[in-house]
Amino acid sequence: MATIRIPTPLRKYTQGQEEVQVTGDTVAAVLAALEQSAPGIRERIFDDAGKVRRFVNVFVGEEDIRFLDNLQTPVAERDEISIVPAIAGG
């Protein structure tokens, strides 16, 4: 199972959980699985065209998926996926 780290503004979809365990072998697959356990979260991450929103950054380990294979980036069993928003305030 891979671990998805959830940022504060999205934890209302995960009952406050900071991490969610999911299965899937690509970023697209684990994010689809995330929607199953956290309904509603998908449209906060993706735009209407199904792309990751411009201001949302998804990391596999330490790497931004924009520098990898985007949604087709492979995910291994113990990978950590982070969804990182922009920063607010001052």
Added chain:
Amino acid sequence: MTAPLRQPRLRAGDLTELVGNTPLMRLHHIERGCPGVELWAKCEFTNPAGSVKDRAALRIIQEARAAGLLRPGMRLIDSTSGNTGIAYAMVGAALGVPITLVMPENVSVPRKQVATAYGVEIIYSSPMEGSDGAILLAKRLVDLHPERYWYADQYSNPNNWLAHYHGTGPEIWAQTNGRVTHFVTGIGTSGTVMGTSRRLHELGPQVRCIGMQPDDAMHGLEGMKHLPSSIVPHIYDESVLDETMWMSTEEGWDMAERLAHEEGLMVGHSSGGNVAAALRVGKALAAEDKPGVVVTILCDRGDRYFLPLKWEKHYLW
């Protein structure tokens, strides 16, 4: 009531004299979308460290030193998403005050690098906790080392909004010859909108002052705060505002692009959100055939948000 403008800054005795007194620029191309209404923007990127935050940082440090709160041997500490940190770093270097910044680890790389260039200490908080995580970490550090740190606390420090009450507000009034009808800007700490609005309401009670917020907790208007899901800044007082406007990230980002393409203003996304909000105000007036002079803020320049080149990506974290 009028407030005299300072002379143009042709010469400065020291760096702090370059803070504030920024130009007000008319947005001729954008205002075509609201015929009969003037759109004007305060060019805060002309401050010496490049953002509107120079004003608050300077006043916070000057007042703390004058009051004996920030004593020799102590470090100023605060949490920041970047621009306030860079501003503290600049003022601190110029006045000889050591600075410690607590920033979420995911602040843009150029901000980290600029702050570092001034010689400050940076402590990173979790990228998953945003600016609220940085606030909580700064407070913990101050509790642990009260003799080492003076906590500037930009979210609660009245000198944050007072910088705009004494600076931005009277400047806008003088630069528009008292013609300003609307002031609208986004909320980060709320210092700009609180101080400027308070002063404009005193100078011209008919001026409508509007606070803009991102329309969702998960947004990309860096530096702006969605208050319903955040630690509300202590200095924020909703009763000062005539209206709150909710802005989508897409609308703000698109306007930032238009400003670069059409006005030659390469500004950050928060500035895009601000001008998008000003245009909404202008369009509402134009729809009713009403004139208006709408003023907003250009917080900083867009180059502060550039990502590193691909082969530099190890700098990202």
